[in-house]
Amino acid sequence: MLPIGSTIGIIGGxxxxxxxxxxxxxxxxxxxxxCPDENSPAFDVTPNKIIAPYDDxxxxxxxxxxxxxxxxxxxxxxxxxxxxxxxISSVSPDSRALFISQDRIKEKEFLLRSxxxxxxxxxxxxxxxxxxxxxxxxxxxxxxxxxxxxxxxGQRIVSSLEMAKQAYEELKNSELVLEKFIPFEREISxxxxxxxxxxxxxxxxxxxxxxxxxxxxxxxxxxxxNITAKRASRIAQQIVGSLNYVGVLGVEFFITSADPKxxxxxxxxxxxxxxxxxxxxxxxxxxxxxxDQFEQHIRAICNWPLGDPTRYCDVVMENxxxxxxxDAHKNLKSGVQPHFYGKKQIREGRxxxxxxxxxx
Amino acid sequence: MLPIGSTIGIIGGxxxxxxxxxxxxxxxxxxxxxCPDENSPAFDVTPNKIIAPYDDxxxxxxxxxxxxxxxxxxxxxxxxxxxxxxxISSVSPDSRALFISQDRIKEKEFLLRSxxxxxxxxxxxxxxxxxxxxxxxxxxxxxxxxxxxxxxxGQRIVSSLEMAKQAYEELKNSELVLEKFIPFEREISxxxxxxxxxxxxxxxxxxxxxxxxxxxxxxxxxxxxNITAKRASRIAQQIVGSLNYVGVLGVEFFITSADPKxxxxxxxxxxxxxxxxxxxxxxxxxxxxxxDQFEQHIRAICNWPLGDPTRYCDVVMENxxxxxxxDAHKNLKSGVQPHFYGKKQIREGRxxxxxxxxxx
Numbered sequence: 001m002l003p004i005g006s007t008i009g010i011i012g013g014x015x016x017x018x019x020x021x022x023x024x025x026x027x028x029x030x031x032x033x034x035c036p037d038e039n040s041p042a043f044d045v046t047p048n049k050i051i052a053p054y055d056d057x058x059x060x061x062x063x064x065x066x067x068x069x070x071x072x073x074x075x076x077x078x079x080x081x082x083x084x085x086x087x088i089s090s091v092s093p094d095s096r097a098l099f100i101s102q103d104r105i106k107e108k109e110f111l112l113r114s115x116x117x118x119x120x121x122x123x124x125x126x127x128x129x130x131x132x133x134x135x136x137x138x139x140x141x142x143x144x145x146x147x148x149x150x151x152x153x154g155q156r157i158v159s160s161l162e163m164a165k166q167a168y169e170e171l172k173n174s175e176l177v178l179e180k181f182i183p184f185e186r187e188i189s190x191x192x193x194x195x196x197x198x199x200x201x202x203x204x205x206x207x208x209x210x211x212x213x214x215x216x217x218x219x220x221x222x223x224x225x226n227i228t229a230k231r232a233s234r235i236a237q238q239i240v241g242s243l244n245y246v247g248v249l250g251v252e253f254f255i256t257s258a259d260p261k262x263x264x265x266x267x268x269x270x271x272x273x274x275x276x277x278x279x280x281x282x283x284x285x286x287x288x289x290x291x292d293q294f295e296q297h298i299r300a301i302c303n304w305p306l307g308d309p310t311r312y313c314d315v316v317m318e319n320x321x322x323x324x325x326x327d328a329h330k331n332l333k334s335g336v337q338p339h340f341y342g343k344k345q346i347r348e349g350r351x352x353x354x355x356x357x358x359x360x
Numbered sequence: 361m362l363p364i365g366s367t368i369g370i371i372g373g374x375x376x377x378x379x380x381x382x383x384x385x386x387x388x389x390x391x392x393x394x395c396p397d398e399n400s401p402a403f404d405v406t407p408n409k410i411i412a413p414y415d416d417x418x419x420x421x422x423x424x425x426x427x428x429x430x431x432x433x434x435x436x437x438x439x440x441x442x443x444x445x446x447x448i449s450s451v452s453p454d455s456r457a458l459f460i461s462q463d464r465i466k467e468k469e470f471l472l473r474s475x476x477x478x479x480x481x482x483x484x485x486x487x488x489x490x491x492x493x494x495x496x497x498x499x500x501x502x503x504x505x506x507x508x509x510x511x512x513x514g515q516r517i518v519s520s521l522e523m524a525k526q527a528y529e530e531l532k533n534s535e536l537v538l539e540k541f542i543p544f545e546r547e548i549s550x551x552x553x554x555x556x557x558x559x560x561x562x563x564x565x566x567x568x569x570x571x572x573x574x575x576x577x578x579x580x581x582x583x584x585x586n587i588t589a590k591r592a593s594r595i596a597q598q599i600v601g602s603l604n605y606v607g608v609l610g611v612e613f614f615i616t617s618a619d620p621k622x623x624x625x626x627x628x629x630x631x632x633x634x635x636x637x638x639x640x641x642x643x644x645x646x647x648x649x650x651x652d653q654f655e656q657h658i659r660a661i662c663n664w665p666l667g668d669p670t671r672y673c674d675v676v677m678e679n680x681x682x683x684x685x686x687d688a689h690k691n692l693k694s695g696v697q698p699h700f701y702g703k704k705q706i707r708e709g710r711x712x713x714x715x716x717x718x719x720x
Contacts, residue, residue: 004689022382026407026567027689028700028713045385047407278391285649290673290697290718306696308718312672313650329364329387332659334668337650340364340388353388358650358668 002068002302009067009089011054013040014353015341016073016278020243021045022257023294024181029302034063041342042073053131066091075101075276076148092196092246092301097276100243104146107274114242116235117270127168133178134164140181140347143167145174155213157181173301182270186256188222190236191282193248193296196303200240201296203289203309205232206281206317208252214349218281218317220288227256229266229283239274248297250279280351284317285309287337287356294296314360335359362428362662364388369427369449370541371414373400375711376638383654386521389662394423396607401702414441414675424449431607431661435461435636447603452556452606452661457636460603460640464466464506464537466501467634473613474602477630484536487528493538494524500541502529505534511515515573517541542630549583550596550641553608554665560600561650561656563669565592566641566677568612574709576640578677580648590616600633608657610639640711644677644688645669647697647716674720685712 008024012019013035021031021042032048033040044047046065050061055078072093075098082095100106104121110117115146122133124143134141135343143164154174159181166174171183187210192202207222208215222229223291236251241247252272258265282293291299291307299306321330323346332338337356368384370377372393376618381391381402392402392408403484408426412419416436424430430451431688435458442455460466464481482493484503494501505525514528514534518540520595521544528536547570553563564597567582568575582589582663603609609711612632616623651659651667659666680688683706692698 004685005702007705018385020386022405025378025702027698028702030404030702043407044390045382047403048411049407054377078650096517139377204436237514272614288696290647290716295697304689305694307692310695312718315394325364329662329664332665332667334665335650335670337655337667339386342365342388342390344365356650 001304003174005030005165006068006302007032007048007066008298008301009034009070010042010073011035011070012073013037013042013049014073015041015343017042018045018341019294019339020073020278020297023292024200024298026299028245028300029298030065032066034059039344044342054078056079057084060085061088062074069301070071071297072098072277075083092274093249094246096246097243101274101276102147104144104273108177110242111239111271114238117268118273119182120180122178124168124178127165130164130168130178131161132350134158134161137178137180138164140183142176142179142181143171144179144286146177147175153335164232182254184256184258185267186223186255187272188224188232188255189218189250189279189281190232191248191250191279191285191293192236192240193293194240194245195300195306196246200237201306201309202233202236203285203293204311205229206284208281210347212251214321214351215280215319216286216321219278219321220239220311221247224255224267225253226350228269231266231269232260235269235271245276247276247279247300248293250275250277250282252281277356280319280354283318283339283354284315286339287358288313288315290356303325313358315360316357318357319351320348320353320355322350322352324349328353328355361664365390365450366428366662367392367412367426368658368661369394369430370402370512371395371430371437372432372433373397374401375401375703376435377402378405378701378718379654379699380431380433380638380657383652383657384658386655387658387662389658392423392426394419399704404702406658414438417444418439419446421448429661431657432458432637436673453609453636454606455605458603461563461634462507464504465535468537468554471599471631474598476598477628477663479542479632482538484538486529487525490538491521491523491530492517494521497538497540498524500543502541504539505531506537506702507535510681525553532693536598542614542616544616545627546583546615547612547632548584548615549578549639549641550592550607551610551639551645551653552596552600553653553660553666554600554605554675555660555666556606557708559666560597561666561669562593562596563645563653564671565589565613566644568586572709573684574711575640575679575680576588576681577679578644580644580671580675584615584627587631591626591629592601595629605662606618608638608642608653610635610637610642612641620629640679640714641677643714644675644700644716647718648675648698673718676715676717676719678715680715682706682708682710682712688713693707
């Protein structure tokens with residue numbers, strides 16, 4: 001159990017790193033942020049930072065020596081850097097969870113091994129692979145890079161072999177995977193925490209709506225029945241258990257109707273992806289719960305007792321993207337809890353803030 | 361209205377300054393902390409600090425030039441420094457509110473002018489004053505220094521003229537005031553905010569229990585009737601209105617039973633003191649409300665719309681004093697939201713942390 005006054009090293013200086021640092025401070029911890037970008041918003045909330053590329057081993061050594069435990073705001077660090085950090089310090093979540101979630105194929109294989117339902121998929125390493133995969137998975141499918149995709153980057157939806165071939169031409173410099181397109185009724189996510197002692201706590205599922213492939217709103221409670229909520233929770237518990245995971249993890253699900261001919265008429269839950277970190281769809285916990293996901297992550301990696309995930313009110317979390325941030329502070333309605341990230345530059349598609357809107 | 365990304369200058373580097381800085385960060389603001397103590401806990405949550413005595417005008421000038429607005433975590437700054445800062449920058453709350461609350465006699469005179477009930481009192485500048493005052497106010501009274509008192513420092517409870525004279529000998533190097541001792545049934549406080557546009561929002565009254573003159577718990581809801589709660593709220597509103605106040609302010613009340621012979625049998629409310637800043641008895645708002653007192657203070661001084669003070673659950677706020685902090689992180693019960701201040705040294709009577717315990 002890390003004592004109060006320890007130093008948490010956070011890799012990544014965006015809004016997630018910033019909010020992790022704020023929660024670490026609430027818990028009496030110091031922080032140091034590692035990020036190559038000198039304008040990182042997380043640098044505004046701690047006196048300790050290292051500005052260096054993620055593969056700079058001298059800087060990583062200095063970082064590891066300045067803190068008691070290392071964690072991440074994002075999983076796409078070079079594998080070599082993660083291994084290096086793990087060889088000289090304590091890293092949570094660990095390399096296994098990071099490597100699995102860095103690579104869509106590894107992630108899907110892990111989920112299949114854990115008996116968790118996912119959409120059909122096939123690795124695509126050549127035009128022949130693509131044709132075979134499309135025949136099996138099409139007519140509507142999504143070609144994705146296996147790595148570094150987020151907010152819809154590195155994805156193409158295709159509905160003919162011709163479109164699939166064109167998408168392949170555009171993306172073929174990366175390793176690819178073809179996934180069956182899921183015409184889901186809704187998307188939900190579960191944010192779950194596990195500490196080193198194996199204590200597990202999950203927040204209620206949120207219902208997510210994306211616009212232009214970027215999360216726009218998460219609504220609590222989700223419009224799902226209790227059985228579906230419990231099954232989603234159980235799957236999330238299974239995932240953190242199988243991974244021996246430490247920290248907060250987000251699990252995204254697609255929900256589709258049961259096949260009318262099936263005996264089981266419960267909605268079908270498919271895991272879309274997992275994120276080994278605090279998750280945008282968990283920001284509502286800042287307004288809805290006594291312990292939010294950021295505090296929960298810090299407690300988990302410090303091996304403190306986890307906090308209470310009970311929800312006290314209904315919340316809609318809304319992301320402010322790009323110039324939606326302009327004048328947002330002037331228009332704060334009652335019952336809105338704003339979180340402004342302090343980013344200097346507005347860019348199209350950039351997450352600038354979120355509002356937790358209490359609806360009941 | 362200060363834009364997102366502005367810099368808030370905070371005078372004082374204790375836990376209140378630290379929590380103000382964390383809320384400023386939530387709102388996308390930068391912070392700079394001014395404090396003479398190089399071990400200030402607030403220095404851990406911002407890259408910007410000035411370590412200098414409070415009367416160092418060069419340092420104050422540098423500070424004022426580094427921020428867009430100046431605020432305080434405590435009111436006992438030298439008057440000259442406050443006036444100096446006000447002459448070169450924007451200061452909220454302003455010197456009038458600070459000067460009144462720095463001096464018990466000024467504060468009482470202000471409250472009397474505003475037609476607000478307080479305990480009888482008399483200034484004591486000589487042994488003759490003391491004798492006259494005691495005859496009028498005794499037999500049970502409290503001799504207090506007019507300035508710099510907190511957590512019971514500079515106070516003596518007396519119940520005979522002899523005791524009063526002895527207390528006078530101990531305290532006579534300071535300006536003094538003798539107050540009638542109020543055998544109160546309970547103590548409550550109201551935390552209220554007013555922004556520059558005059559919008560006012562107050563939180564529900566908390567019921568406070570002190571141990572060894574230090575706040576030990578604040579409980580919400582207080583065990584008072586609706587009429588008393590409304591009257592306390594109205595008095596707090598009257599105070600921020602009369603002062604043209606900007607920021608969060610705490611008002612402490614004593615409640616005593618009505619004189620059995622009086623026509624009005626409602627409990628009697630006396631204002632004990634006011635604090636022109638976020639207040640320890642308002643810490644429960646971090647767990648009980650969508651907008652807590654720290655966010656509310658930053659919104660108020662930036663002249664943003666104020667947040668919603670609605671309460672969502674019952675809370676007991678408990679201060680951890682001195683070595684009560686030891687192992688507190690190991691014993692966190694479910695439903696507890698801890699706030700550890702990251703103070704390096706444990707000292708007897710020092711506020712080290714608080715727990716917001718959700719009870720319903």
